[in-house]
Amino acid sequence: MVGHVVLPTSGPVRLLVDARTLIEPVHRAAVDELGPALRRVAGYHIGWWDADGRPSPPGGKALRPALTLACARAFAHGPPAPDVIAAATAVELIHDFSLLHDDVMDGDETRRHRPSGWAVFGTAAAILTGDVLVGLALRLVPPSLTGVLADVLVDLCEGQSADVAAETAASADVEQCLTTAARKTGALLGAACRLGALAAGAGPDAADHCRWFGVHLGVAFQLVDDILGIWGDPARTGKPAHSDIRARRRTLPIVAALASDTPAGRRLGRIYLSDRGADEPAQRIAELAAEAGGRAWAEAEADRRVRLAFGCLDRADPRPAAALDLRGLARLVTSRDR
Numbered sequence: 001m002v003g004h005v006v007l008p009t010s011g012p013v014r015l016l017v018d019a020r021t022l023i024e025p026v027h028r029a030a031v032d033e034l035g036p037a038l039r040r041v042a043g044y045h046i047g048w049w050d051a052d053g054r055p056s057p058p059g060g061k062a063l064r065p066a067l068t069l070a071c072a073r074a075f076a077h078g079p080p081a082p083d084v085i086a087a088a089t090a091v092e093l094i095h096d097f098s099l100l101h102d103d104v105m106d107g108d109e110t111r112r113h114r115p116s117g118w119a120v121f122g123t124a125a126a127i128l129t130g131d132v133l134v135g136l137a138l139r140l141v142p143p144s145l146t147g148v149l150a151d152v153l154v155d156l157c158e159g160q161s162a163d164v165a166a167e168t169a170a171s172a173d174v175e176q177c178l179t180t181a182a183r184k185t186g187a188l189l190g191a192a193c194r195l196g197a198l199a200a201g202a203g204p205d206a207a208d209h210c211r212w213f214g215v216h217l218g219v220a221f222q223l224v225d226d227i228l229g230i231w232g233d234p235a236r237t238g239k240p241a242h243s244d245i246r247a248r249r250r251t252l253p254i255v256a257a258l259a260s261d262t263p264a265g266r267r268l269g270r271i272y273l274s275d276r277g278a279d280e281p282a283q284r285i286a287e288l289a290a291e292a293g294g295r296a297w298a299e300a301e302a303d304r305r306v307r308l309a310f311g312c313l314d315r316a317d318p319r320p321a322a323a324l325d326l327r328g329l330a331r332l333v334t335s336r337d338r
Contacts, residue, residue, distance in 0.1 A: 012328035012332040015070060016062050016066050020060075022069065022088065030139070038125075041126065042129050042133060044120065045117040046059070047112065060092075061333070064091045064095050065192070067193050068087055068196035068199075069085075070329060071193045071196030071200070073321070074202070074319050075318065076200035081200075087141055089140055090149060091191065091195060093136050093140070094137050094152065094156075097131070098130075098156055099111065103116040104123055104126050104127060144198075145195060145198060148191055148195050149191065155184075159187065162176070163184055166180065166250055172255045177250070186215035186218030186222070190212065191214070192214055193210040194208070194210055196210070206318075209313070209316035210312075210316050213312040217305070217330050220302040220330075220333075224335075226298060227299065230253060230289060231290070242286055254272065256293065268285065271285060313327070
């Protein structure tokens with residue numbers, strides 16, 4: 001169990017750094033409980049070491065733990081209590097699990113500028129490691145909070161199932177895809193916020209408002225992620241150029257472009273939904289998606305979701321300093337380039 005820690009906070013970037021610093025000992029201690037084979041995969045995936053076990057700088061933004069800690073500060077004075085730090089770590093472990101499994105299902109061979117976990121250690125090892133990370137997360141939180149993690153696991157799996165089904169569906173609906181994003185991405189950010197509030201003693205209504213702040217922020221985060229997957233700089237994102245297009249993923253900007261009923265959208269549909277378009281240059285597909293309004297819609301919807309998130313945050317009535325922190329985090333992650 002971690003004791004109280006006091007860290008300076010200055011802006012949203014500092015919040016992410018502080019969150020990583022606070023959870024690191026608990027995160028490592030949890031993974032150290034694993035046997036050598038699973039521990040090796042977990043530490044590589046998290047970014048603590050390379051494929052040969054040599055130490056490397058940790059990857060990831062620590063956004064979810066930062067949200068947990070900030071929501072706890074919204075309702076409790078003083079430094080974060082051990083239970084709050086444990087909850088923040090549990091959220092990060094669930095995130096680690098989801099990325100490991102997502103890379104397997106999506107066939108993504110790159111994660112954070114290097115080969116993904118399954119590409120190095122194999123599919124079976126990646127799946128088993130993801131499973132055990134869930135168990136580690138459940139160990140960290142008190143029984144009163146395990147239901148929050150159980151709920152988010154159901155949402156994550158339902159969201160991923162809908163996402164997989166959409167890839168082979170004859171058509172895709174924008175509202176359905178937004179609902180999927182709320183479950184696949186928004187649910188974990190919502191759980192991070194709810195856990196922080198509950199661990200700090202917030203009432204159920206305030207905690208639920210915090211959850212919805214996280215859900216809307218998560219949808220905005222997914223929209224930005226989808227924009228970067230098509231138009232982002234590979235040197236910044238750590239993924240190959242146009243990776244989502246090459247995999248023919250129906251991400252939110254693509255779905256919006258396909259539904260636009262514009263000449264560019266119809267041309268995009270003939271390419272994207274037909275094997276005959278498999279050889280079309282990815283750059284041209286990205287241009288068509290933009291011409292059909294997919295990028296502009298995604299940017300506008302991300303902005304709208306941030307406004308909805310801020311409304312939910314106001315209804316939670318957090319302490320003013322914590323509200324500023326949470327708003328800063330929201331703006332940071334929705335204006336990122338990686």
